[in-house]
Amino acid sequence: MMERVCTPYEGSGHRPWDDAAEIPAPLRLHRAPVSPRWVDYNGHMSESCYLLVFGDNSDAFFRYLGIDEQYRQNGRSLYTVESHLHNRREVAEGEPLALSLRVLDTDAKRVHVFHEMRHGDTDLLLATAEQMLVHVDTAAGRSCELPDHLQHRLRAIHQAHAALPVPDAVGRPMGIRR
Incomplete structure (x- = not known):
């Protein structure tokens, strides 16, 4: 039997939302050392593991927003429908x-x-991921509107983040420049 992929936040629920609380820009919700399981034959974190760590960061964000196991048991979830990864630097086992x-x-x-994934000690940019998430009715297998309370929270977070400069990597197509 194959073991399923779990994030470090599974079973942790979510924190209550406070409309009066300041929303950090950007959110900094996840830290982890590079696991030995993520290191490939080149001695650094394997490309698929960058996406795994970004997924853990997304799960921390979902819980910040109010999406946890209980929410998903009610037949709703956020799915990633598109990802653009940019690997900038190598990182080795145990590095933060x-x-x-x-x-x-x-x-x-x-x-x-x-x-953004940065080195926890040096703050060097290691990788970025731009993603489009869609709210899904898991029973119907199709997109559906987020409930009002989550739309409200997302608009508040978006407003707090709107003052940040748009990263250069956002919206860039992939191709060989000629």
Whole structure:
């Protein structure tokens, strides 16, 4: 039997939302050392593991927002429908990772986010991920509107993050420049 992928936050629930609390810009919700399981034959973190760590950062964000196991048991979740990864630097086993996330945009069904992965000691940029998330009715297998309370929270986070400069990597197409 294959073991399923779990984030470090599974089973931790979510913290209560406080409308009066200041929203950090960007959010800094996840830190982790590079696990030995993430290191490949080149001696640094394997490319697929960058996405795994960004997924853990997303899960921390979902819990900040109010999405946890109980929310998902009610047949709703956020799914990633598109990801653009930019690997900038290598990182080795045991080195500290510090992640941030900003909400670039949101509407009734979608959330456009940008992650940065930095070295926890030197603050060097290691990688970025731009992602489009969609709210899904898991039973129907199709997108659906976020409930009003989550739309309200996302708009508040987006407003707090709107003052940040848009990262250069956002919206860039991939291709060979000629």
